[in-house]
Amino acid sequence: MDIEARTAVLSRSPFFRELDPDLVALSAREAQERKLAKQESLFQQGDDATHHYVVAWGRLRLDQATPDGKNIVLRFMGPGDLVGSVAVFRGMPYPATPVAVEETSVLSWSAVRMMALMQENPPLAMRAMGMMGGRIEELQARLQEIATQQVERRIAATILRLAGQSGRRTAEGVEIPFALSRQDLAEMTGTTLHTVSRTLSAWIEEGLLEGRRSSHLVILRPHRLVEIAEQA
Amino acid sequence: MDIEARTAVLSRSPFFRELDPDLVALSAREAQERKLAKQESLFQQGDDATHHYVVAWGRLRLDQATPDGKNIVLRFMGPGDLVGSVAVFRGMPYPATPVAVEETSVLSWSAVRMMALMQENPPLAMRAMGMMGGRIEELQARLQEIATQQVERRIAATILRLAGQSGRRTAEGVEIPFALSRQDLAEMTGTTLHTVSRTLSAWIEEGLLEGRRSSHLVILRPHRLVEIAEQA
DNA sequence: CCGTGAATTTGATCCCGCGCAAATCCGGAA
DNA sequence: TTCCGGATTTGCGCGGGATCAAATTCACGG
Structure with missing residues (x-):
């Protein structure tokens, strides 16, 4: 360079x-x-x-x-x-x-x-x-999440944070432009890859996300994800 | 002043x-x-x-x-x-x-x-x-604790951290020189005051700590507390 | 000294999410 | 194209801690 x-x-x-x-x-x-x-x-x-x-x-x-x-x-x-x-x-x-x-x-x-x-x-x-x-x-916010919120909300918040930091707007939604494994998400949210996998599967089923297997995650309905992250 | x-x-x-x-x-x-x-x-x-x-x-x-x-x-x-x-x-x-x-x-x-x-x-x-x-x-260390360790270890680590930051050596052990409620500890470790209370009661019973009710906590056997915090 | 209320302790029960296990599915190497 | 291995998915049962409840116990103001 x-x-x-x-x-x-x-x-x-x-x-x-x-x-x-x-x-x-x-x-x-x-x-x-x-x-x-x-x-x-x-x-x-x-x-x-x-x-x-x-x-x-x-x-x-x-x-x-x-x-x-x-x-x-x-x-x-x-x-x-x-x-x-x-x-x-x-x-x-x-x-x-x-x-x-x-x-x-x-x-x-x-x-x-x-x-x-x-x-x-x-x-x-x-x-x-x-x-x-x-x-x-950022660390204080994550500490607060992990200390007070259930796993589903933490995963949603984590994905939204990644989208905010690195997300790219595409035709379908917001893409997280790098390989992000279930294991990675588990290690960011303090849970297991099993729970992350189940949660994402449900969201993909629901049409909220895209990204089965190792393709990049795409958030199709960001607003809905925000609702999950903030659900009282 | x-x-x-x-x-x-x-x-x-x-x-x-x-x-x-x-x-x-x-x-x-x-x-x-x-x-x-x-x-x-x-x-x-x-x-x-x-x-x-x-x-x-x-x-x-x-x-x-x-x-x-x-x-x-x-x-x-x-x-x-x-x-x-x-x-x-x-x-x-x-x-x-x-x-x-x-x-x-x-x-x-x-x-x-x-x-x-x-x-x-x-x-x-x-x-x-x-x-x-x-x-x-410090925040990264706490995030790691709360993400990977069980409650008992987190409480031990939190007390040790407070002792390291503010502890005073006394005749009996190390005193945490300010009012620290069970609720405070719960809100530092991401658990409930009930669980903190049970855990501390057991430790006091065991002679590891002193400080029932609102008196200051005194760590009588710091080494044992370290063992708990680090137990594999 | 007594009454009041907040903090703490303790008990009983429930359930979210982990641990274990196994099947399945791709991506990429040959 | 086939094969291999790691990533992912999915099922199941248990357990650590949360939740719900209630009894105690002090600290403190009057």
């Missing part, structure tokens, strides 16, 4: 968007690019946090392994999303593993270099805080 | 600790103090986020109301903790309500003033990011 392409990617990312063009250009020039094959990890949970990354294109799934061998999906990340920064700012090892769910390209900067960029460009630091704040609010 | 007392409070807070003394003194001088009676709220969920706060003394419980009238406890905050900043950085309304569980004093700064302080003092901005990162990791 040449510098222009990188600059274009960065200026579209929520992190650099509308910041000083010189800063964006400089950052694009200094970034290292890395490509990941499907299934490949950007780094491993527990590794020292040495770099900040921004997804250029593709899709990552952020997995957290539990001490007892289970796994939960913290989130999916696409173009423009910031990866690894939380750990770098804390000076702690990465708390999760980002895995490419399709071929993916990321740009990276070393911790020290990004620190310097932020110190020289306070607006960049403000952006980083805004993004971390967004992550906190 | 006079300037010296404020300065002392701030220099002990994780937010200002070991930063430039002039900055700490300036911040202390500019802060507004506000006292809250027991049960009083600092602000309401949904209010515009206009100020950053640091707890000087006392204790706040951060509550999040769900759309369907339930409530969850996001965390407890004590001296040195930062309140409200997440929302201010996002430019969104406060997502939760901090309620004083005992008489409490907070220091505050307007959003613009704090922004200026951070832009002039990058290390302060870095601190803020570190603290937000800590919040993110």
Whole structure:
């Protein structure tokens, strides 16, 4: 990817968007690019946090392994999303593993270099805080869901959240544009793939969704899904 | 509270600790103090986020109301903790309500003033990011617990987390130095007060804990509690 | 010191969703 | 085209915790 392409990617990312063009250009020039094959990890949970990354294109799934061998999906990340920064700012090892769910390209900067960029460009630091704040609010919302709502509502809310973050409007409805397994949804909602499968089957039956087997999910009746997510 | 007392409070807070003394003194001088009676709220969920706060003394419980009238406890905050900043950085309304569980004093700064302080003092901005990162990791850990572990383990983990954040070593064990109801624990762990009550009763019976009724909880055998939290 | 009410404890029952098992269905490799 | 393996679907029975109920027990105001 040449510098222009990188600059274009960065200026579209929520992190650099509308910041000083010189800063964006400089950052694009200094970034290292890395490509990941499907299934490949950007780094491993527990590794020292040495770099900040921004997804250029593709899709990552952020997995957290539990001490007892289970796994939960913290989130999916696409173009423009910031990866690894939380750990770098804390000076702690990465708390999760980002895995490419399709071929993916990321740009990276070393911790020290990004620190310097932020110190020289306070607006960049403000952006980083805004993004971390967004992550906190998302996590709080999910915690609230899982703590108070039944499985069906959580699955609906999770699908809607994914649609809001990455959904693409198509002729039939809103498509979630990447492979999302029943297992993934189970690990995002704190349930089992069995329950997710049963729930989605019912919804597909009902004409609410489309996406049997491994095709991408398409929400045919978003409003109805919102009703399920909010049902009193 | 006079300037010296404020300065002392701030220099002990994780937010200002070991930063430039002039900055700490300036911040202390500019802060507004506000006292809250027991049960009083600092602000309401949904209010515009206009100020950053640091707890000087006392204790706040951060509550999040769900759309369907339930409530969850996001965390407890004590001296040195930062309140409200997440929302201010996002430019969104406060997502939760901090309620004083005992008489409490907070220091505050307007959003613009704090922004200026951070832009002039990058290390302060870095601190803020570190603290937000800590919040993110805590939320991720809780999400993992609630998504994968049984209630008993979650309650144990929650008590241990509170002990780690605010616990005081006493002759008998580790005390959680504020009123923490069964209901509070239930709203932190995603269960009901009934289940919490049963679980704690068993632990008290077993000599693991102390704190029937509304006295403060004391962990008599922390190691045993860790075992429960980590039981395979 | 007593009465009142909220917090806690405890009991009994029910049911959502998990665990286990098995069948089925594709996607892709050869 | 066929075969293989992982993903998905579906059935069934049990159990952890929720729900519904009620009894206790303190803290506290008067």
